[in-house]
Amino acid sequence: MVAKADFEYDEGTGGADVRFSGRLTLARLNDLPARLEAIGPIATLDLSRIDRIDTVGAWIVTRTVNEHGAKVTGASEEAQRLLDALADDKSEYRVHRDRRSPLIRMLEQVGTASVAVWHELLGIIGFFGAMIIALGTQIRARRRLRWNAIVTRFQTVGVDALPIIGLMTFLIGIVIAQQGAVQLRQFGLEVFTINLVGRASIRELGLLMTAIMVAGRSGSAFAAQIGTMKLTEEIDAMRTIGVSPMEAIVLPRVAAATILMPLLGFYASICAIIGGGVFCWIGLEIAPLTYIQMLRDIIPMTDFWAMLIKAPVFGLLVGVTGCYEGMQVRQNAEEVGKRTTSAVVAAIFLVIVLDAFFAVFFSSIGWN
Missing domain, CATH: 3.30.750.24 (STAS domain)
Known part of the structure; x- marks a missing residue:
């Protein structure tokens, strides 16, 4: 021993x-x-x-x-x-246990995190302003619009995401229908499961889950790609030869996310409705034709318009946040991972906060 x-x-x-x-x-x-x-x-x-x-x-x-x-x-x-x-180590520093109360330490951590979030938000707003200036420059000189770069990003942001978004929202539609039916069965109102699935899918869950998926998939990819370009000094090389990184790298990615988010959100909503319809057909014995007819009567156009209004904003948030975090990479490769994580967390947080704001706003104007 x-x-x-x-x-x-x-x-x-x-x-x-x-x-x-x-x-x-x-x-x-x-x-x-x-x-x-x-x-x-x-x-x-x-x-x-x-x-x-x-x-x-x-x-x-x-x-x-x-x-x-x-x-x-x-x-x-x-x-x-x-x-x-170690002969030259004359340090007199000691490690002492923090004897402050847990409440004080908790408040200090909350304050530090709040300041960090505030600075991050200010940085994103400033980055968004710089992007708007670059966009204005491109609009004035139409020849500088990089349509090829935007269309190329359609493949990575939209087309490649269709299978995972479709599968995820299809399963979510089944889960919503099953859980709703369990609760409504207590009152003999299983038929209202169609209301729950239809309105929740079109108005909220379809688009929200799509935004979260795009943030985790495309937003992280934007941050990692741009961060790697920063480390390899490709961004500096572009500035040296007179190419604006904001116009060549950031705007195509943000434009692709903004344009495709409404389409992806609508596609996700349809997949969720199909998933709910499959459960209603098998579990509640509601015929597919009846299910579709009831959806037509239940879902108002205001839900569809609300989704189309929110979708570009969510896409813009995901694109700007991912590109901003990528442009903040400094020093080493480890920071690429940290900034990629920050891009996903910040994008999801901002999407959920804005979704809550839109919910209150649409309710206040009568789009219930």
């Missing part, structure tokens, strides 16, 4: 004579540093009986020597080499 780090000491006139034993390593230290500090003045440290020492053990010895002026004896060649490497 490996001996844990330990020591014995004898009191002397000039201080205690400490004799270490066992392994003076991080894994075997246990409470040795605290017991060592409790001794008081230390005159000598004998290392002749230790089996092994690592950097942490050498740091404890060095710190004791610096604090008490102790003399080290019996050090092996390995131990002496570590002690020599």
Whole structure:
């Protein structure tokens, strides 16, 4: 069995004579540093009986020597080499447990996070303003509009996303119908499951789940692609040859997300309605023709218009947030991952906040 780090000491006139034993390593230290500090003045440290020492053990010895002026004896060649490497460490810093109340620490963390979110929001707003200026420049000089780049992004943002969005919303439609039917069955109103599926899919869930999926899929891709270009200095090279990164890289991606979001949202809503219809047909024995006829009577056009109004805004948010986070990458590749994560989190957060705002706004103008 490996001996844990330990020591014995004898009191002397000039201080205690400490004799270490066992392994003076991080894994075997246990409470040795605290017991060592409790001794008081230390005159000598004998290392002749230790089996092994690592950097942490050498740091404890060095710190004791610096604090008490102790003399080290019996050090092996390995131990002496570590002690020599740490000989210039005169640090007097100690790690103390934070003794503030949990409430104060929680409030401090909330405040720090709030300030970070505020700065992030200001940065996104500023980036959006710069993008609007670049867009105005392109509109004035029509030859500079990069239609090929925009159409290319249609493939990655829209076409490639159709299978996963369709499958996800189809299953969500089944889940909504099943859960709604369970609750409505208690009152003998299973037929109103059609109302729940139809209105929830068109007005809210279809578009919201699509925006979240696009944020996680395309928004993260925008951040990672642009962040990698920043690290490889492609962005700087574009500026050097007179090409605006905002016009060549950012605007095509944001335009593709903004244009395709209404189409993807409508497609997702239809898939959710189909999923709900499959459950109503199999689980509630409502014929597909009856299901479609009831949907026509239940879903008002205001729900469709509400979806079309929200969709471009959500697409714009996802595109701007992803491109902004990518442009903030600095220093190393690790930051690409951090900024990609921030792009997804920020986009989903802003989409949900704006969706709540739209819900209140549409309710206030009578689009219930």
